[in-house]
Every structure is written in C-alpha cells, then in structure tokens.
Amino acid sequence: MTRSLRTLAPHYVMLLPFFALFVVFFLYPIGSGFYYSFFQWDAINEPTYVGVENYSDIMGSRKFEKGITNILTYVAITVPLGITVAFLLAVLVDSFNGFWSKVFRSAYFVPVMMPLFLAATLWRWIYAPNFGILNTFLGWFGIDSINFLNNTDTMLLAMIAVDVWVSAGFNMVIILAGLKNVPQHLYEAARLDGANKLQEIRYVTIPMIAPVLFFVVTYGFISALQVFDVPWLLTTSEFTSYGGRRQTLLFPVMDMIGRGFGALKFGEAAAYGFILTVIIMTVTATLFLIRRRIK
Amino acid sequence: MGLKTTTLSVSAAMLMTAASSVSAQDVTLDYWVYADFATGAAGDLQEAFISEFEEANPGVTINMTGRAGGDLTAGTIAGAASGDIPDIFMNTTAVGAQLDQAGALANIYPYWSALPQDVRDQFNPELIDLCTPRPETMLCIPYTGYGSFMYRNLGVLEEAGIDPDAPIETWDQWLAQMEQIDAAGKTAVPDMSLIWFSILAVYAGLVDESAWGIDWETKTTLIQPEPYARALEVIAQMEPYSSGTSLWDQATNDLFTSGELAFSLNGPWANPGYEKAAEANSDFRYDWVLVPGPEAGSSGGVQGYEMIGIAPGENAEIAFNFVMHVVEKEQMVRWASELGRYNSNQAALDAVGENSLLEITAAAIPGSLYNRPPFFEGVYPADYYQTMVDFAQEVVGGDMTAEEAAAATVEALNELLQDG
Numbered sequence: 001m002t003r004s005l006r007t008l009a010p011h012y013v014m015l016l017p018f019f020a021l022f023v024v025f026f027l028y029p030i031g032s033g034f035y036y037s038f039f040q041w042d043a044i045n046e047p048t049y050v051g052v053e054n055y056s057d058i059m060g061s062r063k064f065e066k067g068i069t070n071i072l073t074y075v076a077i078t079v080p081l082g083i084t085v086a087f088l089l090a091v092l093v094d095s096f097n098g099f100w101s102k103v104f105r106s107a108y109f110v111p112v113m114m115p116l117f118l119a120a121t122l123w124r125w126i127y128a129p130n131f132g133i134l135n136t137f138l139g140w141f142g143i144d145s146i147n148f149l150n151n152t153d154t155m156l157l158a159m160i161a162v163d164v165w166v167s168a169g170f171n172m173v174i175i176l177a178g179l180k181n182v183p184q185h186l187y188e189a190a191r192l193d194g195a196n197k198l199q200e201i202r203y204v205t206i207p208m209i210a211p212v213l214f215f216v217v218t219y220g221f222i223s224a225l226q227v228f229d230v231p232w233l234l235t236t237s238e239f240t241s242y243g244g245r246r247q248t249l250l251f252p253v254m255d256m257i258g259r260g261f262g263a264l265k266f267g268e269a270a271a272y273g274f275i276l277t278v279i280i281m282t283v284t285a286t287l288f289l290i291r292r293r294i295k
Numbered sequence: 296m297g298l299k300t301t302t303l304s305v306s307a308a309m310l311m312t313a314a315s316s317v318s319a320q321d322v323t324l325d326y327w328v329y330a331d332f333a334t335g336a337a338g339d340l341q342e343a344f345i346s347e348f349e350e351a352n353p354g355v356t357i358n359m360t361g362r363a364g365g366d367l368t369a370g371t372i373a374g375a376a377s378g379d380i381p382d383i384f385m386n387t388t389a390v391g392a393q394l395d396q397a398g399a400l401a402n403i404y405p406y407w408s409a410l411p412q413d414v415r416d417q418f419n420p421e422l423i424d425l426c427t428p429r430p431e432t433m434l435c436i437p438y439t440g441y442g443s444f445m446y447r448n449l450g451v452l453e454e455a456g457i458d459p460d461a462p463i464e465t466w467d468q469w470l471a472q473m474e475q476i477d478a479a480g481k482t483a484v485p486d487m488s489l490i491w492f493s494i495l496a497v498y499a500g501l502v503d504e505s506a507w508g509i510d511w512e513t514k515t516t517l518i519q520p521e522p523y524a525r526a527l528e529v530i531a532q533m534e535p536y537s538s539g540t541s542l543w544d545q546a547t548n549d550l551f552t553s554g555e556l557a558f559s560l561n562g563p564w565a566n567p568g569y570e571k572a573a574e575a576n577s578d579f580r581y582d583w584v585l586v587p588g589p590e591a592g593s594s595g596g597v598q599g600y601e602m603i604g605i606a607p608g609e610n611a612e613i614a615f616n617f618v619m620h621v622v623e624k625e626q627m628v629r630w631a632s633e634l635g636r637y638n639s640n641q642a643a644l645d646a647v648g649e650n651s652l653l654e655i656t657a658a659a660i661p662g663s664l665y666n667r668p669p670f671f672e673g674v675y676p677a678d679y680y681q682t683m684v685d686f687a688q689e690v691v692g693g694d695m696t697a698e699e700a701a702a703a704t705v706e707a708l709n710e711l712l713q714d715g
Contacts, residue, residue, distance in 0.1 A: 043376035128546040129539025241680045258677045
C-alpha cells in the first residue's frame, strides 16, 4: 500500500495543477452558481435567501414558456436537418479525390471559421426585404418581398437556415473523418451483392460510422439547446430587448442572459442555468440510453 | 484675464491637484471607452488626453480599452459583482439605473462640489442634474450627447426632382417627398416601425417629456395613447415608401450611401462613415435636416447622453481628476472641433467655431425625447421596447388600427411594469 502510494504520488502531484484549475474554474463556479440560484441577488447588495422561488418564477413565466416552445421547435428541425446536410456534404466530398476534395472540404468549412457577427451581417443582407439577394431571386418568380427576419412565419426558418449553414461544415469534417475509416472492401462486397449507392449508404456507411453519427447527434442536441449567438445577432438583440418580433426568436439562453445582465437578477439567471443543465443532461442521458438499447 | 487664460489656469490647477493626491505608490487606472472612441481621430484625442494627464501626474498610468456598448455594460456589471471593475468607464445614461443598482458608480458629489465654481459653471446644468438623481449624490460626469436628425441623400432627391432647399419640416411635406422619391424608383425611408428609436423619433414631434418614459412610483408608462396613435398612423403611411430594413441595419446604411435610399434618421455617430463613403464615391452627396414634425416649427428625434462613471474605491479621486481633465473645456473644444460631437461642456461648445454637425445636433435636441427616462431610477423591463415595436408592426401590417395598437401598447407596457 505504502509502496503503491509512493509510486503513484508523483503522478498525482503532476495532475495537481490540472485539478487546481479544474476546481477553481469549473467546480467552484458551478457550486457558486447553484448556491446563488436560491438567492435574490443583484450582484452588489447582500443576497436574500428565497428558496426555490427563482425556479418557480422562471418556470411560471410566459417568457420561459415561449423560450421552451421555441427551442423545442428549433431542435426538432435543426438537429435532423443539420446532420442530414452535413452527412450529404461529407458523402459528396468523400466522392472526390485529391485537389477537389480539399477545395470542397475547405469551402464548406469557411462558415465555421467566419466570425459570427460577420456571418449574421451577411445573412441580414441576404434576407433584407426588397433589396436582399433572396428577395431579388424570389422576385424573378413573381413572389412578393418577404421580411424574413421580421415575419413571424419565417423568422425561425430563416434562423435555422443560417444555423445549418454555420454548423454544417464542422459536422461534415467529423463525419468525413468517419467515412475515411470505413474499409473499402465492405463497399466492394456490397457492390458484388448488387447494392446500389443508396443501399451502400444505408447498409454499409451508416452502420460503420454509427459512433461518429452518435457523437454528431449528441453534440448537435447539446449545441442546439444552448443556441444563443445566431438569433441574438439576427434580431440585433440587446440585454434589454431581445428575441425579435413577438419573441419569435427568444431562446432560453437569451432569456437567462437578459435576466442577468439586463434585469440584474443574477439569482434567477443562475437558476435558469441549472434548469437548462437538467434539460440538457436529461436529453443527453436519453440519447445514451437509446444508443445502448439499439446496440 | 481672457477666457483661454482662465481655462488654462483651471486646467493646470486640476492637473496639479491630481498630482498632489497621487500617493507615492504608482497607480494604474483602467479606462473603458466606446470602441469608436478608441480608434481614429477620437482615439488619437483620447490618447493625447491620457498622455497629458500622465505627464502631469508621474506615477499614474491609464490603460484605455475600447469596447462595444453591450460589452461595456456587461463587463462593468460583472466587474462590479466580482470586485474587478474598471476605474473609469463610459456608457450611456440609459443604463444608468442598472449600473447604479449594480454598485458600479461611485458618488462623486464630494469631489464635484469641491471644484472651483468656474469649472462647474462650464457644464450644461441640465446634464449635471441628470447625473445627480438624488441630493448630494452625483453618479456620473456627463460626456457626449446626441439629438437625432435626418441625413438626406442629395443625389436621390435630385433624381426624384426634389429641390433640396424645399422645406421639409412637416409630416405632409415629408410624405409628399416620399411619394416623389418612390415614383422615381428609389426608396425614401427605412422601415420606421422596426425599432423603438424611429418610433420614438416620430412620436417626439407630438409630445414633450411628460408623455414619455416611466412613472416608477405608480409603475406605469407615460406614453399617451392619443398622440402615440397619431405617430403610429404616420409611420404606417410611410410604409409603402420604406426599404423594409431597420434604421440600424447595415443594409440601410449601404442603401443610403449607394444612392438607393433618400432619408436616414440617425445621430452624429453616423457621419464619419458617411464622410468616408462620400470620399470614396463622389456621387454620394448628403446633408442633414431636423426630423420633421406634425407642423412647421415642430421637430422629432431622440436624444441621449454618454456619461463617464467612476468605480467606488481607493482610486476614485484620482480617477475623478482624470475624468475632469478629459471633460474640461480645453479638451472638449478639441473634441467638439475635430469630431463635431455635441458634449456636456457648454463653455466648450460656445467656444467652438462654426461646425454644422454640432449645430444640427444642438438644434435637434429641443424637439427630441430622451432615450430611456428617467435615468438612474429604475431598470426598464426587457420587453419594453419590443412591445412598442410589436404593436407598431401590427399597425403597419394592417392587423390593428393605430388607436387599437396605441391602447394595447399602453396596456401591455403597464402590465409589464406591474409584473416587475
């Protein structure tokens, strides 16, 4: 025992800097946030203990209801759509070799590297009524100008399009890495058995890259549930005014930030964070459970 | 003693006072400014003010950082919460209540009241009152300010056959010009219903300060439904001539500078961009007029002020001395002359020679409404402005009459305020 401790001690000592940083920058903020979620606190005056009032106030508020409705709709569309687009792009890029493979891979990855405020400005221009590229294009077919970012019927879809455009490149690169690892002889065998391209994808590609797809799906859910920057920028939101027309693009993280920095209700904002954490953990655990069942 | 000599001696006295108050230990002050005040000509001036102060106060170092408006607020509030707040920071008085509630603002009244009377007399007393919400409690030094006005693209007006010298003081004249512009295949205005700033600019033509803002005692909005309905009606009349983009959209700016849009309601901050665009494109010519009101002699617009706040703590006094150096007449004359920016130092504004941007800003202020009054009293609910916008768009979309929307706006805002 003593000997093994002596052997292991240097390893633990070497790990100590990491654990110290982990405690200071990870565990302490989480613990502190959880503590403040039971207090009414404006960041400067003494916090007042309010029990679970912050949690009940949030869950009883119309904004929370709106935010949750919006996020559910958004997740239901954006996760499958985003992953399908990324998968198709990966298959397309994988079908090229050499120079063109690199060109397409880089081209699809550009939106990931582009600063988001720039992407949002670009898309606000694309969506601009009367003068935007999209409306000009629709005008050629006799379709009246649409205010995509202000019409409550189109706002969410317009935002999802931007989101997919931004995130598809990242998911594509991950899926592409998975595709490269699929042994070629499996495709050859499938072809010998008379499989067409779609059947190759259905019976070879998807099962072989299932772990990669699972990662992309899980990551997609987690990112989607925390969506903030794209709707914030598209609606030109501020701490004191966010979510766009009729709060069509109001999402939970925006509301959390607004309660904190807009209304100085840091206790509520902390509670909001923990509600979101519970939701995200539940979704992730469910995904893992589904995967285990499928396996 | 001439005015200039007085100013110099006051300035020197302040710098010396500052120097004597610096302890033997070196002091570094963090100074957060608006991003556009940290670059270009404004940045050069700020650097010059800092160098002058540092030179006169050996041991004092000032670190200036430029930050966007939202970052300034979030960073200052987060800093106040964690005890790591910048010593000196700019922001708009519109977030004064938030900063005050967060404990980010030191009470500088003792330092202010100790200043010589002739220094205090340099400032616009109304703006000093604005920073002094309670007796013997002064929370900021008023800095720059604006009254919004209307930029006009002269090329577009000419294409539409409009004489730029023709009066455009009333809504009727404005709408008549919009019709001509539309007939010429150009766009007249941004969509005025998309942001509170443009709604308020129109509403300001009809009312004074008593009909705008929040009564925090009763937690009710001060918006008056009748004039507000009239403003919404006019905004709806402008809709057919609008670009569909908001005043603050980059697309609106691009349309204006590229000769597609005739009118852009904005503040003096838009001018440097327009100046650059005009230098790059000789076809782009512009001027400015007041935002038209319902009748001749009235005008609309929004006014707002930037302030400099000082964090509570041991550096507060030296920070105050630095701020006074920045806002003192000599510096403000340079600031106003070079940038054409309106500011709180009335003596400096009076001393600046002809400057048309300064003149239009000053002329716009009497007809304008404050952006978020009353300052330093309460934090506006997050949905306040969005509610105004939502109902304005119901009118523009034809889903509500202006009267219905005005009544619904007031009701919804009161509900928001009551809910806290």
